[in-house]
Amino acid sequence: MNSHHPARAGLAASLTLGLVAALAACSAEAGASSEQSYESWDEVVAAAEGQTVKLWMYGGDEQGNAYVNDVLVPAAAEQGVTLEQVPIADTPDALNRILSEVQAGETDGEVDLVWVNGNNFGTGKEAGAWECGWTDLLPNMALTDPADPLLLDDFGTPVDGCEAPWHKAQFTFVYNSDTVTDVPSTLDELLDWARANPGRFTYPAPPDFTGSVFVREVLYSVSGGYENVPLAYSEDAFAELTPTLYDELTDLAPSLWRGGETYPQNSNELNELFANGEVDFTMTYGPATLTELVADGTYPAGTKVLTLDEGTVGNASFLGLASTSGSKAGAMVVANLALSVEQQVAKAEPDVWGQFTVLDLDQLSDEERALFEALPSSPVVPSYDVLSENANPELAAAWVTPIDEAWRAQVLAR
Amino acid sequence: MARSGARAVGTTITALDRQAAGVSPRGSRRWSSIALVAPAVLIALFVVGGGIGFSLVQSLGLLPLVGEASLSLDAYVANGDDLARGIGLSLAIATASTVLSCIIGLTAALVITQGRSTGRLVAGLSALTIPIPHLVGAASVGLLLSDAGIIPRLFGIPGTEWPAIVGGTWWIAVVLEYTWKESAFVALVVAGVLASRVARYDETAALLGASRARRLRHVVIPLARPAVIVSAIIIFVYTLGSYEVAWLLGRPYPEPLPVLAFRLFTSITLTARPEAAAVAVVTTLISLAVVALGMAALRRTPLWK
Numbered sequence: 115m116n117s118h119h120p121a122r123a124g125l126a127a128s129l130t131l132g133l134v135a136a137l138a139a140c141s142a143e144a145g146a147s148s149e150q151s152y153e154s155w156d157e158v159v160a161a162a163e164g165q166t167v168k169l170w171m172y173g174g175d176e177q178g179n180a181y182v183n184d185v186l187v188p189a190a191a192e193q194g195v196t197l198e199q200v201p202i203a204d205t206p207d208a209l210n211r212i213l214s215e216v217q218a219g220e221t222d223g224e225v226d227l228v229w230v231n232g233n234n235f236g237t238g239k240e241a242g243a244w245e246c247g248w249t250d251l252l253p254n255m256a257l258t259d260p261a262d263p264l265l266l267d268d269f270g271t272p273v274d275g276c277e278a279p280w281h282k283a284q285f286t287f288v289y290n291s292d293t294v295t296d297v298p299s300t301l302d303e304l305l306d307w308a309r310a311n312p313g314r315f316t317y318p319a320p321p322d323f324t325g326s327v328f329v330r331e332v333l334y335s336v337s338g339g340y341e342n343v344p345l346a347y348s349e350d351a352f353a354e355l356t357p358t359l360y361d362e363l364t365d366l367a368p369s370l371w372r373g374g375e376t377y378p379q380n381s382n383e384l385n386e387l388f389a390n391g392e393v394d395f396t397m398t399y400g401p402a403t404l405t406e407l408v409a410d411g412t413y414p415a416g417t418k419v420l421t422l423d424e425g426t427v428g429n430a431s432f433l434g435l436a437s438t439s440g441s442k443a444g445a446m447v448v449a450n451l452a453l454s455v456e457q458q459v460a461k462a463e464p465d466v467w468g469q470f471t472v473l474d475l476d477q478l479s480d481e482e483r484a485l486f487e488a489l490p491s492s493p494v495v496p497s498y499d500v501l502s503e504n505a506n507p508e509l510a511a512a513w514v515t516p517i518d519e520a521w522r523a524q525v526l527a528r
Numbered sequence: 529m530a531r532s533g534a535r536a537v538g539t540t541i542t543a544l545d546r547q548a549a550g551v552s553p554r555g556s557r558r559w560s561s562i563a564l565v566a567p568a569v570l571i572a573l574f575v576v577g578g579g580i581g582f583s584l585v586q587s588l589g590l591l592p593l594v595g596e597a598s599l600s601l602d603a604y605v606a607n608g609d610d611l612a613r614g615i616g617l618s619l620a621i622a623t624a625s626t627v628l629s630c631i632i633g634l635t636a637a638l639v640i641t642q643g644r645s646t647g648r649l650v651a652g653l654s655a656l657t658i659p660i661p662h663l664v665g666a667a668s669v670g671l672l673l674s675d676a677g678i679i680p681r682l683f684g685i686p687g688t689e690w691p692a693i694v695g696g697t698w699w700i701a702v703v704l705e706y707t708w709k710e711s712a713f714v715a716l717v718v719a720g721v722l723a724s725r726v727a728r729y730d731e732t733a734a735l736l737g738a739s740r741a742r743r744l745r746h747v748v749i750p751l752a753r754p755a756v757i758v759s760a761i762i763i764f765v766y767t768l769g770s771y772e773v774a775w776l777l778g779r780p781y782p783e784p785l786p787v788l789a790f791r792l793f794t795s796i797t798l799t800a801r802p803e804a805a806a807v808a809v810v811t812t813l814i815s816l817a818v819v820a821l822g823m824a825a826l827r828r829t830p831l832w833k
Contacts, residue, residue, distance in 0.1 A: 241594055319780040
């Protein structure tokens with residue numbers, strides 16, 4: 115974007131045209147997506163030997179980074195695969211990289227696996243960013259429930275074997291019980307609490323992942339429950355349902371932190387405000403990390419999870435395999451490893467990462483089930499069964515961008 | 529002795545300049561000099577020309593991620609409001625940062641060229657500032673001046689009473705960060721120019737009876753002007769196109785052009801890429817216009833030869 119030598123641009127015109135033509139020629143081949151060519155798991159394991167797999171994932175979660183680097187990476191090394199974590203600020207960075215590589219016709223790209231779900235997955239699937247139909251080969255897929263709706267559809271987009279399940283998440287509100295004495299029990303009451311306590315509540319600005327789901331939760335609430343919002347997107351439903359949503363959020367804005375003049379840019383900023391005692395609520399898709407944050411004193415000792423009567427949104431996140439990856443077999447071995455009982459238990463350990471498992475406990479042997487049951491319970495976070503009670507489904511990915519963009523235009527830019 | 533040595537070096541440089549510019553009378557030497565410059569020019573052309581050309585083609589809808597390529601200006605219109613606000617905001621931030629940097633930098637340069645110990649101290653501070661990346665500067669400003677930052681905590685001021693320097697309506701932290709770093713840049717560039725010329729002229733003017741104020745107005749500032757203009761162009765164009773400081777210390781709305789471009793570029797909507805390219809092209813056009821204006825101003829200064 116910086117052009118310190120722009121005077122030469124005029125001279126460059128003819129050369130540029132030639133260059134662009136060459137680049138355009140490269141991208142013309144991009145459409146050819148490579149079908150995975152492995153017939154059996156043994157073939158995959160053999161091909162994976164010695165491959166290096168780059169896992170692109172959100173790098174802002176220290177526990178997540180520690181789990182991958184201290185637990186998953188050594189386990190992959192035992193299977194002959196070098197796993198490298200590439201921490202990124204936001205998942206679209208990875209998707210964007212794959213799409214650029216697709217555009218350039220790259221076949222040994224920088225991205226192999228991506229921690230992904232929701233509209234990043236949906237958009238990527240539409241644009242040919244993901245390798246599909248490979249998860250049937252993974253032996254550990256047998257440990258999951260084949261009928262689990264969270265694993266069949268990702269924000270309304272059929273998974274179709276284009277990504278392997280990794281863990282489940284439950285959107286959760288968190289409050290400081292030292293300062294919040296009149297605890298709300300529905301989202302509507304939470305918004306009333308915010309109005310009664312000006313400056314003590316806010317939410318991250320969409321398209322931040324957490325801010326975005328908060329706005330969808332409010333949509334459910336003002337529509338009288340998720341049953342009244344069609345999960346598949348249509349312009350009619352959008353036009354009918356969202357005016358109430360934006361009226362509500364515009365009305366709420368003056369009661370927010372800094373009078374709604376601005377919003378935290380991402381969930382990290384909101385978490386900081388909560389940690390500093392500037393607001394009394396925060397929110398997260400990964401409640402399991404709270405235990406550690408309270409234990410190490412980052413969050414106030416009075417931190418508690420707020421369960422809502424009407425439930426909150428739950429989803430699963432996945433490992434997507436980039437269509438431009440040159441280490442597909444290695445990536446499959448890692449995805450299968452990540453689904454193993456050993457790894458899922460380790461990851462569910464609150465001290466490690468505390469992520470909820472995607473495995474179906476009924477499919478496991480007694481000893482394996484006992485490993486999950488032996489996980490310590492947290493003083494802060496209720497178990498997944500409690501958290502996911504009345505869990506609401508995610509809206510289709512096609513809803514997300516229109517909702518976020520209209521929020522920018524109508525609430526942020528008001 | 530020293531002076532004649534400097535002159536000798538000066539003559540050599542001028543000769544080299546002429547050679548490089550192809551003014552040499554003999555044709556063969558001209559071609560060989562072009563051949564010598566060619567690698568640098570080609571790399572610049574590849575990066576600058578290629579980048580701008582690619583953005584331009586993409587912004588015109590000729591390189592879509594999905595679907596058919598068709599020539600259109602849709603990408604320029606799609607975010608009309610955001611784009612207009614972004615232009616205004618970016619120009620305001622760049623202007624404020626450039627003006628403040630030039631004033632502070634020029635003052636610092638004058639202190640430096642006085643040659644006393646304060647001058648050495650200021651020169652040292654300026655030189656220290658230069659290698660610190662903007663990103664580190666921005667993070668430091670955020671840690672110090674945000675409402676939960678170190679300074680309000682040190683003075684025990686609660687976040688609600690601390691002015692919104694970071695993420696506030698006036699983008700104060702962003703301008704402060706740019707000014708802190710770029711004024712040091714101006715100081716060093718201008719001091720370098722003044723040090724080589726000013727003493728002689730200043731002494732002559734003083735001998736002829738000119739007061740301090742007159743010397744400043746008629747000798748020092750005119751001598752510094754070309755260097756200040758060149759620095760101003762660089763700072764303006766840099767701050768206009770720089771992303772990380774505005775993103776870290778700014779607010780989600782409105783967005784300066786680079787932040788808008790980056791958000792669109794990384795948007796999960798597939799059609800947003802041409803829109804991002806359009807914002808980048810607009811930023812480049814503004815930069816080109818500013819450089820043209822700056823060069824015109826430079827040509828009008830009597831000392832620019």
